[in-house]
Amino acid sequence: MGILCTLGNEINPQPDMRKNVKSSVNVVFFISKGVPVKRVTSDNTLCKTYIEESIMALQDQELKRAGLKVTLPRIKILQILESSELHLSAEDIYQQLRDAGEEVGIATVYRVLAQFEGASLVIRHNFDNGPAVYEIDRGDHHDHMVCAVTGKVIEFHDVEIEKLQRKIAEKYGYQLVDHNLVLYVKPMPAEN
Amino acid sequence: MGILCTLGNEINPQPDMRKNVKSSVNVVFFISKGVPVKRVTSDNTLCKTYIEESIMALQDQELKRAGLKVTLPRIKILQILESSELHLSAEDIYQQLRDAGEEVGIATVYRVLAQFEGASLVIRHNFDNGPAVYEIDRGDHHDHMVCAVTGKVIEFHDVEIEKLQRKIAEKYGYQLVDHNLVLYVKPMPAEN
DNA sequence: TTGACTGCAAAGAGTTTGCACTCAT
DNA sequence: ATGAGTGCAAACTCTTTGCAGTCAA
Numbered sequence: 001m002g003i004l005c006t007l008g009n010e011i012n013p014q015p016d017m018r019k020n021v022k023s024s025v026n027v028v029f030f031i032s033k034g035v036p037v038k039r040v041t042s043d044n045t046l047c048k049t050y051i052e053e054s055i056m057a058l059q060d061q062e063l064k065r066a067g068l069k070v071t072l073p074r075i076k077i078l079q080i081l082e083s084s085e086l087h088l089s090a091e092d093i094y095q096q097l098r099d100a101g102e103e104v105g106i107a108t109v110y111r112v113l114a115q116f117e118g119a120s121l122v123i124r125h126n127f128d129n130g131p132a133v134y135e136i137d138r139g140d141h142h143d144h145m146v147c148a149v150t151g152k153v154i155e156f157h158d159v160e161i162e163k164l165q166r167k168i169a170e171k172y173g174y175q176l177v178d179h180n181l182v183l184y185v186k187p188m189p190a191e192n
Numbered sequence: 193m194g195i196l197c198t199l200g201n202e203i204n205p206q207p208d209m210r211k212n213v214k215s216s217v218n219v220v221f222f223i224s225k226g227v228p229v230k231r232v233t234s235d236n237t238l239c240k241t242y243i244e245e246s247i248m249a250l251q252d253q254e255l256k257r258a259g260l261k262v263t264l265p266r267i268k269i270l271q272i273l274e275s276s277e278l279h280l281s282a283e284d285i286y287q288q289l290r291d292a293g294e295e296v297g298i299a300t301v302y303r304v305l306a307q308f309e310g311a312s313l314v315i316r317h318n319f320d321n322g323p324a325v326y327e328i329d330r331g332d333h334h335d336h337m338v339c340a341v342t343g344k345v346i347e348f349h350d351v352e353i354e355k356l357q358r359k360i361a362e363k364y365g366y367q368l369v370d371h372n373l374v375l376y377v378k379p380m381p382a383e384n
Numbered sequence: 385t386t387g388a389c390t391g392c393a394a395a396g397a398g399t400t401t402g403c404a405c406t407c408a409t
Numbered sequence: 410a411t412g413a414g415t416g417c418a419a420a421c422t423c424t425t426t427g428c429a430g431t432c433a434a
Contacts (some may be wrong), residue, residue, distance in 0.1 A: 105391040174377035185366035
């Protein structure tokens with residue numbers, strides 16, 4: 001998922017515009033890897049520049065709000081995470097930075113990711129074994145379904161299950177803080 | 193499901209006896225995947241011998257059935273796992289072996305656990321970060337609740353949640369094969 | 385200017401593997 | 410006897426940390 005960026009009558013992008021994309025919908029841009037992919041306007045150049053600046057501003061705001069200095073590694077890592085549809089490991093991110101010619105150390109990647117996690121900018125998952133993977137926290141909680149055959153990962157959200165989990169925790173005298181649910185599935189057998 | 197086996201007093205716990213055998217009045221053995229071993233008698237020594245042999249026989253069978261040679265490390269590790277109510281890490285098991293005076297290498301512990309997992313004798317969990325933990329596979333499926341404060345692990349089973357998971361998978365055109373659910377909880381705040 | 389941030393290398397935790405020896409079958 | 414199993418140490422993967430230099434505010 002890239003950044004879903006909504007531009008309407010607003011001139012100065014708001015820090016929290018990412019969270020309430022639905023309000024004041026006028027034109028929707030889907031931005032992948034820092035470059036506008038889709039545009040609904042006549043003035044291309046102007047639009048693109050504006051968009052890029054908006055993104056920068058957004059990311060600055062996000063970082064500042066998190067009490068973090070706006071540095072190149074942080075901006076880049078945030079961009080990579082925002083433009084990725086997959087869950088990325090620290091190593092993945094490090095490689096993307098290297099490929100982009102950035103001289104960022106792997107240690108910084110880990111430190112930045114830890115800070116982002118602390119600031120609720122990203123979510124860390126520990127799927128099975130292997131490295132931890134990170135995804136942007138878009139505020140929409142979801143669980144994961146992994147197809148054992150194709151490896152496809154499907155995100156889903158089910159209110160009923162969430163409710164049940166809370167109920168179970170309470171039954172044992174606890175308060176639900178978080179949970180980790182992964183469904184391993186395979187395609188339905190063909191009917192005959 | 194295993195068999196719950198209760199004994200009367202026992203006199204003389206041997207070094208290689210299981211940990212929970214030390215209790216004075218009612219000694220409870222939980223033997224998984226095996227022949228029922230049940231004895232309530234006044235002749236402690238005899239009883240104990242009987243039990244020990246039974247356990248040995250059981251474990252031999254389990255190992256053989258799994259296509260594994262019956263070796264001391266494997267028997268010991270199986271015993272430790274069977275007698276533990278907690279989820280143990282490789283390191284935990286290694287320490288218990290060391291404490292019991294066994295000269296088993298940590299590498300062997302890891303290898304044996306991997307083989308046990310392959311043979312469905314144990315289940316491996318990767319809770320959050322930290323080391324993997326293992327528990328005997330008694331065949332009764334359950335999920336886990338981990339207290340973020342005390343670290344306590346509670347096992348639970350909820351038919352409703354299982355049903356919902358199947359339903360969700362089907363909604364997306366898949367068949368549920370397996371799942372992994374961990375609830376992270378904290379104690380209820382005190383009421384006032 | 386100053387403390388937060390960074391890259392590097394080294395260390396740390398957890399786990400696996402190569403090798404020569406041992407042991408169950 | 411023979412191949413599976415073992416202990417040891419070394420390697421390996423993932424992650425964290427100490428330190429001296431750098432940079433945003």
